[in-house]
Amino acid sequence: MTQDATQAIETLTALGDIKVWSLIVTVLGDRALDGRFIPSAQIAAVLEPIGVKPDALRVSLHRLRRDDWVVSRRVGRTSEYALSTKGISISRRAAHRIYAAAPARDDWVMIVADTAEQQEMFSARPGAARLTPDVFLVPNLPPCGANLTAKATWPLPGWAVARIVEPDVWQGYERLAIVVRMIRRTVAQAEPGMQDAIRILVLHQWRRLVLRHPDVPDAAIGGAWPGAICRAEVQHLLALIPRAGSA
Amino acid sequence: MTQDATQAIETLTALGDIKVWSLIVTVLGDRALDGRFIPSAQIAAVLEPIGVKPDALRVSLHRLRRDDWVVSRRVGRTSEYALSTKGISISRRAAHRIYAAAPARDDWVMIVADTAEQQEMFSARPGAARLTPDVFLVPNLPPCGANLTAKATWPLPGWAVARIVEPDVWQGYERLAIVVRMIRRTVAQAEPGMQDAIRILVLHQWRRLVLRHPDVPDAAIGGAWPGAICRAEVQHLLALIPRAGSA
Structure with missing residues (x-):
């Protein structure tokens, strides 16, 4: 070649x-x-x-x-x-x-944004991934009592990867x-x-x-x-x- | 008394x-x-x-x-x-x-139901808790590739407990x-x-x-x-x- x-x-x-x-x-x-x-x-x-x-x-x-x-x-x-x-x-x-x-470091958490205000906040967050209207993946989330966070099971299913x-x-x-x-x-x-x-x-x-x-x-x-x-x-x-x- | x-x-x-x-x-x-x-x-x-x-x-x-x-x-x-x-x-x-x-055993997972069909399925599941339109807590979930599952951080925030x-x-x-x-x-x-x-x-x-x-x-x-x-x-x-x- x-x-x-x-x-x-x-x-x-x-x-x-x-x-x-x-x-x-x-x-x-x-x-x-x-x-x-x-x-x-x-x-x-x-x-x-x-x-x-x-x-x-x-x-x-x-x-x-x-x-x-x-x-x-x-x-x-x-x-x-x-x-x-x-x-x-x-x-x-x-x-x-x-x-x-x-x-990237694996410090991502899944977060459920309950209110329209929270959803807007996480949508605007640089680097966040929106999986559904109220579910986001975000890196490095500072702890906060009002947030419902979870450690997602990797790998994500196909539909979430596609998002x-x-x-x-x-x-x-x-x-x-x-x-x-x-x-x-x-x-x-x-x-x-x-x-x-x-x-x-x-x-x-x-x-x-x-x-x-x-x-x-x-x-x-x-x-x-x-x-x-x-x-x-x-x-x-x-x-x-x-x-x-x-x- | x-x-x-x-x-x-x-x-x-x-x-x-x-x-x-x-x-x-x-x-x-x-x-x-x-x-x-x-x-x-x-x-x-x-x-x-x-x-x-x-x-x-x-x-x-x-x-x-x-x-x-x-x-x-x-x-x-x-x-x-x-x-x-x-x-x-x-x-x-x-x-x-x-x-x-x-x-109850702590084998609960959070699941994000992407489609209306999935949401209906998990709503009908006995014992499941619906936190938002597309986010559920379910016990004992059998593994399935199409599901986006996560281990929620306990305790849940107040708004989720209220649900x-x-x-x-x-x-x-x-x-x-x-x-x-x-x-x-x-x-x-x-x-x-x-x-x-x-x-x-x-x-x-x-x-x-x-x-x-x-x-x-x-x-x-x-x-x-x-x-x-x-x-x-x-x-x-x-x-x-x-x-x-x-x-």
Whole structure:
């Protein structure tokens, strides 16, 4: 099987919707989560193998600045970009899941929300999974006498899993796991510029999936969970490509 | 504090609705759960101190026979009554709870019923407690992959307890426990005929309460549960009065 880096990039891109602004956020989240400024030329260089044109980059950077995702500054004749406070905050929360090598801690409890107010509260809770109108799975619940909590028996039945992970996310994990495993050797041998682009694409596709469902423990979904398999493949690949900022 | 047996009977009677037919079922359930026949004179003798007149007894026995709770036969000039097959079956199920010296086993699970069919099934399940439209507590659930089960954290919050035990049942246990404790010494010193009547009255009042809620473990309700206190008082008293049939 011959696989070169260009083909790897094409395959990863074909896995799903690539938005330029989202790629930029991935780059900054990967290299500048501490809020440091990155020259626009560096961002352009990473995204160029993925086919992002300078015009598209400029438009997206403008949009991100307008929406307060990034901030910019001029240094001599170059522009530099950094995540805004809001951008850092959102990216940090996402990073927690994107770079996790281990599955989520199994401190989830099932909670029965009796009143409309409670149901609204738990619906709004970041990371909670709603299984039925009044039954939620939540991580790390602080003890509270008014709540009816229970330790659910893992794995969850199929209908409950279906409330947590949509079918296209499930399939997305299956496909991404296969692709990431297939390109592993190619990546190890690719030149640094291509490695950087592949790293960003893998992070991007992985992030698109993990942020679409709450981070329930692997045991809750059960044996055939492609999310767990995909996590292992992605972390394995990321370990092969040093983060550009840290090089 | 002077308490005689007559006063004890009056106090127990005042605790709540006394139906003659229900007293008869209590007598037969206590003395003839195996389906043996009891002369009507014996039933009359037990209920006489409670103030049940022969006419009222006759009418109630007739009604119980018509509704297939009891069967009768003539032996010489006396009538004898026994529980019917239906009467035995219902009384056996109740006896399980009425004479239990120990709290219910803690093998209860919480179950989330996802579909209307499942909800109907668990609503119809004897002994199940419905906490919300789709959340049930059930004892002894056979394992089944389609069910979302969980081990609830005891004690349940107040709102869930309120779905299981109605306020007047809660108060009923409190009152019965006090009365049964108060009459303990009187009962030990009473003559056998009065002891028999008191035994039947205590069983009757106790049964009225226990059959009004599912038999959840004491730990589910929590520390202040008067049902557990009342159970201990009732069993203590019953142990003082030998069952007439076994004497």
